[in-house]
Amino acid sequence: MDPLLVDVVHFYPRENAQTHNTVKYESVNEEIPTTAIVRRGQPFNGVVRFTRPYDEENDMVQLLFTLGDKPQMDTQGSMFLRRDAVHDKHSWTAKILDVQDGTVSFEVSTPVTLPVGNWALRVITRLKNSTAREIYDFDQDLYILFNPWNADDQTYMEDCTLLQEYVLNDVGKVWVGPIKTTRGKPWFYGQFDAVVLPAVMFMLDQRAVMPFHQRGDPVKLTRVISRIVNSNDDAGVLVGRWDGQYEDGTAPSEWTGSVDILAQYLETQQEVPYGQCWVFAGVVTTICRALGIPSRVVSNLVSAHDANSSLTVDKYYTETMDELDFDPNNPTGADSIWNYHVWNDVWMARPDLPAGYGGWQAIDATPQETSSGMFQCGPASLEAIKQGVIGVGYDVEFMLASVNADLMRWRKDPDSETGYSMVDTNNFHIGRMVLTKKPFVFDPLGDEDREDITAQYKHREGTASERLALMNGVRYSERAKRYYAVASTLKNDIKFSLREIDTVPIGKDFRVTVDIQNDSEEGRNIKASLTATSVFYNGVKADPVKKVEGKIFVGPQKKEQISILVTAEDYLPKLVEYCNMKISAMAIVDETKQSWADDDDFQVLKPNITIKFNDDLVIGQPATAVLSFPNPLDRSLSGCEFRVTSSGIAGRTLRIAAPDAGPKGLVSAELPVQPNKLGKINFVATFKSVELKDITGAASVEVFEG
Template identity: 30%
Template sequence: MSSVDNNSVFKGVDVHAKSNHSEHHTSELPEDQLTVRRGQAFKVTLNLSKPFKQGLDSLVLNASTGGSHASEEKGTSCRFGIPDVTGRRASWTARRDAGSSASSLAVLITAPADAPVGKYHLKATLWGEDKMVATLVLLFNPWFSGDAVFMPDEQERQEYVLNEQGVIYRGSSNYISPLNWDFGHCVSFIPLVLLEQFEDDMVEICCQVLDSNLNYKNNPGSDLASRGDPAYVGRVVSAMINGPDDRGVLMGNWSDSFAGGFSPSHWSGSHDILTLWKKNKYQTVKYGQCWVFAGVMCSVMRLLGIPTRVVSNYVSAHDTNSNLTIDVYHADEGAEHKESPDSIWNYHVWVESWMKRPDLKDGVVFDGWQVLDATPQEASNGLYQCGPASLAAILKGETELPYDVPFVFAEVNADCVDWLTKADGTDEMMTSDTKRVGKSISTKAVGYDKRVDITRSYKHREGSEAERAVFKYALSDDKDSGGEDSAGGESSAGGESSAGGESSAGGEGSAGGEGSAGGEPDGGTSQPPAPPAPPLPPPQLTIRFDEMSVPEYGKDVQLRLVLSSEGRVERKLKIHISVDAMHYNGTFVATIQSEVKEETLHPLRELSLPIVIPARSYQEHMRKADSLKVLAVVTDKRHPDKIYLAEDDVILRDAPVIVTVSGFVRQYQEAAGEVIFMNPIQETLTDMTLSLSGSGLLRQELEYKLPDQSPNTRIRVQFKFTPHRTGKKWLTADIHSSMFKDFKGRCEVNVRL
């Protein structure tokens, strides 16, 4: 409650932060800043020097955002009061609350459901005196049916708006790996005795994300007025999370050097990144990759009130020329590795946000989940931004709709053409694969830490008539014929189960066709003999990789290449097996090993070849790489034009980091924890650091320098911390060394009052 001088008609103001925050689902945000949602009333009490007489006195209120750029015409400033002074619908409103007394006036104020979000100044004029009532932040309201982000299910609202703990899926389609992520978008009330330590105001940071965008700098009035549209806000945030063109939050880096910043694998949550951006006076933080961009964007969107979830697409295509075809080059024996302008990522991570799309055709068809991608891959309208692309539009192949639907459609639907690069530099086409891209599209389940496969929300079953019809429709210029509607009637299903472990075997299918037999028709004249039938191609070759054991960092990787055929004759095969260290975005790092074998495949029997990748051969390269690509190129020696391909992207399981917290943990009381780590390799680890983080538990990331660690030794680190928020929290430990990328562990901490 604020105070004023004794001569003022205003004796104080109570913004009822605690009760307003509880009713507006913002109770986890600081109470020194009133944060409410549009379309829902909040209470403000004015303590007055004399009674307010209903019907005789007039209270005039003004709510404005954008300072000098506020405009009644553009909807960023509104004059209203008791009685109503506007008479306009869809404007701010005020009404007297029954809780008023002789010396106080309780007012219920409601912002319209389409009001621009952001920071507002609320002023009052009464009996000729002006008063600044409050500075408040207005958010989107997924609890109100009139808001464009309304989400009807309460469990989903809890998950996609309020949940601070989540899972981001990485790895590969055969090695799906969960990464726990701390979205950390809420901060509880901080006692006055600790206020000087508290600098991590996430509300202020997220407002600064909006105020730093280039649209605001170029035309602030228009930008402010557009902030009532979640599609506009989502597009702005997707541009602001990355840093190439607008001094955004994060700088991307897919190189082998992260000098001057942190490796993207260092981060465990959004909070440290956003607070570092603020601490550095909004200079871009170094560095991030796709899952980091997505995690930070999810935090900002959720705090602004837009339901958002993180989504991972496995075998994700980056189509640079918009032809829905990805060219992939494989080096033959003695050939150099060749890069393609296109690429296939092991996985790519973006977010989906829930909103209506009245800007698109056909009414509500394209409402719901919208893809937004903050990773700076391709410029859109001159900026590195992507979306919102309607998920319904992607499923239907409506690639003419805004925003960036063609790019996202290609990420999950593009066809792959594999080329074999010969030693002389020429390329020979091996296979064309329509089913490789867009597998196991994953997100966290509502209410628990399980993976949900949502592939069928993006595409029809691979190889189905509906899937091919939508693909052709997406490529066509004629969008009047209908995509999904003309696709043979397959409807969108829920989710597919996780993909199995069999690699895609390339090669051509068995072509048909015996020629017709010659002969002489009854009563006819003699005909020349028919040409001899062409030789039948060899039967299809099936290739797969089997794991002999779970691949673990620091241990030899043991696989088995298994070949089989339904043919009834033996086949002489030339088999080229190579292992490359790769970045997850498809960029080549180094060749680890390569060998050529000649083997015989006997009829109706499997040919099994062991593959061993020694730890000593991959360790140096895996400091830079993310996966091991095991590739088998098989040539039928009797039919050298028949070349078959199989590949497997192996993800090494991290060495365990064990985190424990002892005893009961209480708010504002010191607690004790311990981290244990065993050296997983047969070398001494150097330049080691331990980082600890956890929103609600630590106010900032803690870092410890660790001594060198000999092979087969265990290191223990004990530490103290003082939690400042109650409830279930997660404490994350990150171990880093010059010998490997970051290994992580975490433990759940239940903080009690």
């Protein structure tokens, strides 16, 4: 008798998907699925058919699972098909369930610490007491992923209902814009699209060069993901760009989701232009959720970039209070304040740290500073950030500064030992609010789905706990100690207050006002300047819009104010993407040399796209979606284009040109759709024209049976 010959091996992609929470992946729902997607540490079923009946007495059937081209102990599993195999969370087993002539049904168990990825299978058959062998190589994909539903998996989330959001939800929101006008930008993650897992494998195999045996450790893997989603070190997924020049790629504001980016990356095997922080964060969420790591997108409003590890953000001024655009104490780069910055939280246990630092961990794929020589950041335990414990890996100090640094202003002062004297210090400015999407809610047009998670990152501003956590971090940094030592010696008798601007609809004028109050018994002569500037969201200045300088006398115990009017004609030609504006005010008192500075950010607001359907949506039947919004400008819009993404229609992302729209007219286009999924489907849209960009909108709609 010869060894068994394998005719076919099958892993029941649809049936296994039901028990492994992988039923949403497109590739297991094809008419004849060839890709199986399962989760580690949980048994899955398979069947093998041979060309002759299986003889349990004499036939030996060995399954050899391998990951990567040079399998080692951690990246291979070898076992014989056995009736008496016992499931064990730490090892591979293959238990025979049923034998029907030449067909053997079996159940495979995998270790719960298994490296994740696309595993290969070889079936080796021989007879007992014989060395002759037959080899069969299974030629289909078998993905084994993290299993956050399993209590023994490092990614386990005790409240499993939350996994519906943090692993299985394929649409979300990213909060963008300055503190007063921040709004949720819809984003289509699309982690179940057939292109995503192959793109992630290409990214890890070809670009990250991450050892296969480390891919079961979510700490190491998410650190690599934070590095490889930007292209800075290693031809990763996205090229970051912030200067408004995107003609040779896709402008960050035009993307509606991650799938187009990953599809382009896989197809061209080149980094994709262009991304900004929320684009990086959207792609990270797609990758993490696709692999089974719970993930959420996090927006920090008024975010510090601490370039010199002082746990402060330092702004420097000349003797006459003109702002310097460099840091005299850090020639390699100045601190900056971003209107908002977006990164990710990922969920895992941290066996590499002392007890108590598991749960949500921050990772940041936007390239800002290097960590261990590469542009990567995290995972940093939120608990460590909150308590100011900067000694535990990774990058807790940088993240602590992002959400809780103090803003310090310094004026050139020849009489001071350091050459600069302190103007003021603001403990409340940085990390005003940290936002994410609320689980189980999606509000396409409003903010009902916004969740404030500031308290997970820091104690309430101004409380003793918050100061202690920051000072805990300062204690470990010599440079930070020096900065904070100066901050305790300031005395002033004039109060200045810059009035905040809440909202300015695009095309409307606004006024910048400073209130001045003299608390002393003597008159004061004050030199002041007010400036309005257009800025990119990362704090980089674009164009000055208007500036006024002057002198004002304020009598003893008196109040005065200074202000400027900025008209639409002043700012419209100077606006840059996302329409962010910064107003700055500086003043210096002649008699006492007291100096003051403050600034405020706001956004010129644009309308949202509404998406309406003429009829009920019925599966498989053509329908029409109408996209529209009012043109807010006193000028025509040309080169108009909508871009729409949905998980429930064929074609993934559709672009449609819209006719030119007159001044204050309606911008509108019709989109033919044919839904291919039942239940609720989501649409995410963006719009661009020559004159007006970054208009967004979303809709959720029910698809019925015919």
